Amino acid sequence: MTAAACFFAEFFGTFILVLIVLAATDKNNSGPPNGLLPLTLFLALLGLGAALGMQTCQFAIVVTSRFVC
Numbered sequence: 001m002t003a004a005a006c007f008f009a010e011f012f013g014t015f016i017l018v019l020i021v022l023a024a025t026d027k028n029n030s031g032p033p034n035g036l037l038p039l040t041l042f043l044a045l046l047g048l049g050a051a052l053g054m055q056t057c058q059f060a061i062v063v064t065s066r067f068v069c
Contacts, residue, residue, distance in 0.1 A: 004024045020044040 001009070024031050024040050032040045 009052050013048050017044060017048060 021041065024037060026052060
């Protein structure tokens with residue numbers, strides 16, 4: 001892949017992850033049941049890794065460590 005394609009794949013993955021985190025933790029939204037937020041975030045990361053991780057030959061989750069902690 002070209003550098004531009006890799007950039008947009010990482011940008012898109014980060015954008016989707018931010019949307020999922022914001023939707024899952026929004027108090028005005030009906031979020032996941034009690035105790036299932038970590039599972040929700042894990043499934044989101046697993047899905048993004050399966051969908052976009054192989055395209056860039058790596059799956060760097062440095063950005064996500066700032067959201068999960």
